[in-house]
Amino acid sequence: MRPPRDRRPPVALEFRAAAAGRRTVYVVHPGALAAQVHRGLADALPEGDGLTVLDLGALDEYAQAALNGGRADTTVPALAGRLLAAMEPVRVPYTLAGWSFGGVLALAMTRAMPAERRPERLVLLDSIAPTEEYKQPDEALEPDLLLGWFAMYLGAKRGKPFGLGPDAIAGRGVDDGLPVVLDAAVAAGALLPGTPLPGLRKLYDTYVDGLLRNNRLTAPYRPDPAPLPLVLVQAERSLVPDDPTLGWTPLAPHGLTRYGCPGDHYTMLSRPDSLGVIAPLLHAA
Template sequence: MRPPREPRPPVARTFRTAEPGRRTVYMVHPGALPAQAYQGLADALPECDGLTVLDLGAVPEYAEAALTGGRAATTVPALAERLLAAMAPVDGPYTLAGWSFGGVLAVEMARALRPERLVLLDSIAPTDEYKQPDDALEPALLLGWFAMYLGAKRDSAVELAPDALTGLGTEEGLPVVLDAAVAAGALLPGTPLPGLRKLYDTYVDGLLRNNRLTAPHRPEPAPVPLVLVKAERSLLPGDPTLGWPPLAPHGLTVRGCPGDHYTMIGRPDSLDVIAPLLRASS
C-alpha cells in the first residue's frame, strides 16, 4: 500500500493577520525557497500590520512543471486568477508585492486589485527586450545563480571567484560549485556530484518554466507606481532597472538592498530596507 500523499499547502498562507484598519501585505512567492523564508519579513513589519504569502509552489500545474521538464500547462493570466481566487476579501489598506517571477504575477494581479503599493523584489520585467530563448541561458550564468540559491537554501553564502565559471559547461562547472559549497559549509564533505546534479536540474527546470511562461505573455503597464528593490547581487547586477520603465507609466522608484537575489527576502539588513517600502506612502 502506498503511503498517503501529504496534503498540498494552501496557496494563501497568512503569517499575521492585520488589525482592523491596518495594512496587509500580500507577497507573491514563486517557490524555489520555502514560504517560511518570509517569517523574518512578517516580524519586520509594524506589529499591527499583516502578511499573507501567495505561494505559487502550492499551485499544482506550476509546481509540478519544475519536476517534469519545465513546461507548465498554464499561463501568467491564469496563474494571476488562481492567486486572486485564493485571497480573502481585502479589508483595509494593502500592498501587493512579488519576489523574482512573483513580481510578474503581482503586476498582472494589480490590474484587478489596484493596490495602494506595488513592490517588486529583484523581478525582471516581462518585456520583449528582456525575454530570452532557453538556449540563451548559458551554463556559467545558471551555475552562478545556482550557487546563490544553494547558499540561501543552506544559510551559508557560497562564494565564487568572478571568473570561476567563465567558459565552463555544466559538467565542468558543477564540480566548481560543489567545491565552493563544501568550503562554505553549505554542503557536507563527500556530497556526491550526481545528487547535486539532480538538484541543479530541478532548479534549472524551474527557471525554464518561468522563462517559458514569460515568453508569450504580453503585459499591460502597471496601473499604479512601481517600487523596485534590487539586490546588491541581483540576477542581473549591471542592470539598474531590470527593464521596468516601459511598464511603469505612473513612475518607477528603485532602491538597493544588501544580499543576493535569494538571501534578500530573509536577511535582516535587507528587510530593514524592504519592510519600510512595503508600508510607505511615497
C-alpha cells in the first residue's frame, strides 16, 4: 500500500516576484475557484509589479469545513492572523486586495496590523460587507439563489460560462432544479455528456457548504470601520447585482470609491476586459 503524502499547498503563492522597488499585490483568495485563476491578473499587472495570492484554501481549519457540513472551528480574526503570518516577510510597497469573502479577511487583516504597516488603500473585489444589514441567516440562502450562483460558479470553473433562462429554476427546489443546471452545463460543454446527477449533487452540496462556512464565519464577526480608504470593484453580474455598494459604506469612514467591471462574480477574475479594469486599480493603490 502506498503511504499518504503531504501535498498541502503553501498559503502564500507567489505568482510573480516584484522587481526591486516595485509594488507587490497581495490578493486574499477564499477558495471555490483554484488559486491559479489569478494567473491572468499577474500577467495583467504592469511589468515589474508582483502578485502573491494568500490562499485560504491552504488552511486546513478553513478548507475542511467545506467538506464537513460548512462548520469551521475558527474565526475571521484567527484566519486573518494566519494570513498575516503567511505574508512575512512583507514586500513593500504593497497593495492588499480580497475577492469575495477574501475581502472580509483583508479588512480584518488591516485591523490587526500596526498602522505603519498598513497599505494606502484596500481593494475589494465583489466582496459583500460583513455588516448586520448584509449578513444573512442560513435559511435566507434559498435554492433559487444558490442554484443560480452554482451555475455561475460551475461555468467559470470549467471555463465555459453558461446562463439559465430567467424562470428555468424558479421555485423548483434543489432536487428539480439541479437537473436543469446539469442539462445546461452539458449543453454548454461545461460538463461531460453522461455526467451523473448524484455526482453533480455532491459538487453542489460541497459548493453550498463552502458558502455556509463563510456565512457562519461572518455572522459573529463585528468589524470596526476600515482604518483606510476602500476601493470596491463590482462585477456586472455580482452576487448582489442591484446593490451599488455591497454594504461597505458604514465601514468606510475614510472613503469608498466604486468601480464596475464586466463579467460575473467568478469570471471577473479571468476575463481580459475585467482584468483591464482591476489591474490598474491595484497598481495605483
